[in-house]
Amino acid sequence: MHLGIVTPVLIQHPSTRSEWEASADIGEIATVAATADRLGFHHLTCSEHVAVPEEIATERGGTYWDPLATLGYLAARTSRILLATQVLVLGYHHPLEIAKRYGTLDRVCNGRLILGLGVGTLKQEFDLINAPFVDRGARADDALAALRVSLSTPSPEYHGEFYDYSGFVVEPHAVQKRVPLWIGGRTKRSLRRATTHGDGWVPFGLRFSELKEMLDATTLPDGFDVVLPAGAPLDPLGNRESALRALTRVRDAGATIASCSVGARSVEHYCEQLEELHRIALAEGSSFTTS
Structure with missing residues (x-):
C-alpha cells in the first residue's frame, strides 16, 4: 500500500485543521510538498470548491485553494510526487476545459497528474454558477467518457448525450498516454462509475465494514487503485503504534493507496511527522511504501 498525503492548509476543515495552518503561506505549503517529494510519498492533493455557502462553511470549512494554480506552483517545487486533484467537480467544467487546463498541467509537471473527479453534492454551488444539478450524475458519466478520449490527443472527438464535439485543436494536451482518473463518491x-471509466476509486464518509462489503462485491479491473483516507490526523511521533494501526486498518479494508493527514504544531513539526511516517513505512517492509 502506497502512502500519499492530504496536503495541509489547502483545505481547512474546522474539526481537523491544525492552528498553524490558519496563517500558513504558499512557501510553507511548498516546504511540505518538497519534503513529501524527497521522502518518496505517492501523491499530494488539492480539492475544488468555487464558493461555499457561509452556513455550510462553518461545518465543513470555507478554505479551498484552487487546484490548477496551486498544483502548477507545486509542480515547480517537486520532481517525483504525483499531483492529484481530489476532487474536481465535473459539472462545473466542459470536458475540453479540463483537457486543456489540466493537460497543460500534465505537461508542466512532466506527466505527474492524477485527475480526481467527482459528481458534486453542493446544490447551492451548482446554482451559483448556473450548472445543472438534477441530472449531474448522467452528465458526469458522459463527461468521463469524453475525457477518456480527449485528454491525450491534440484533436479530440466525442459524440455523447451531453457533450458533442470534433474539429477542434486542444494544445497543449496531456503528455501521459492515459492520465489516471480517480473517481470520488460514497x-x-x-464505484461502478470508477470501474467503468476510471483507474481508481476515492470514497469518503464510509465505515471500513461498508467499504470492504462494497469492494468484496465488485470485480476490480487490473491495476485499479482503491484510495482510502487513513482517518483522523496521524501523530506518528507522538503515538507510533496508533499510526501503524490506522494504516493497517486501511490496508485491510482494501486500500492500495492511503491518503494520510498528520497533526502538527508548525510546518517544521509537520515535516518531522512525515519523516517519522516514512520511517514507519520503511520498518514495515512490503506492507507500506512511500515510493
Whole structure:
C-alpha cells in the first residue's frame, strides 16, 4: 500500500485543521510538498470548491485553494510526487476545459497528474454558477467518457448525450498516454462509475465494514487503485503504534493507496511527522511504501 498525503492548509476543515495552518503561506505549503517529494510519498492533493455557502462553511470549512494554480506552483517545487486533484467537480467544467487546463498541467509537471473527479453534492454551488444539478450524475458519466478520449490527443472527438464535439485543436494536451482518473463518491454507483471509466476509486464518509462489503462485491479491473483516507490526523511521533494501526486498518479494508493527514504544531513539526511516517513505512517492509 502506497502512502500519499492530504496536503495541509489547502483545505481547512474546522474539526481537523491544525492552528498553524490558519496563517500558513504558499512557501510553507511548498516546504511540505518538497519534503513529501524527497521522502518518496505517492501523491499530494488539492480539492475544488468555487464558493461555499457561509452556513455550510462553518461545518465543513470555507478554505479551498484552487487546484490548477496551486498544483502548477507545486509542480515547480517537486520532481517525483504525483499531483492529484481530489476532487474536481465535473459539472462545473466542459470536458475540453479540463483537457486543456489540466493537460497543460500534465505537461508542466512532466506527466505527474492524477485527475480526481467527482459528481458534486453542493446544490447551492451548482446554482451559483448556473450548472445543472438534477441530472449531474448522467452528465458526469458522459463527461468521463469524453475525457477518456480527449485528454491525450491534440484533436479530440466525442459524440455523447451531453457533450458533442470534433474539429477542434486542444494544445497543449496531456503528455501521459492515459492520465489516471480517480473517481470520488460514497455510493455503489460511484464505484461502478470508477470501474467503468476510471483507474481508481476515492470514497469518503464510509465505515471500513461498508467499504470492504462494497469492494468484496465488485470485480476490480487490473491495476485499479482503491484510495482510502487513513482517518483522523496521524501523530506518528507522538503515538507510533496508533499510526501503524490506522494504516493497517486501511490496508485491510482494501486500500492500495492511503491518503494520510498528520497533526502538527508548525510546518517544521509537520515535516518531522512525515519523516517519522516514512520511517514507519520503511520498518514495515512490503506492507507500506512511500515510493
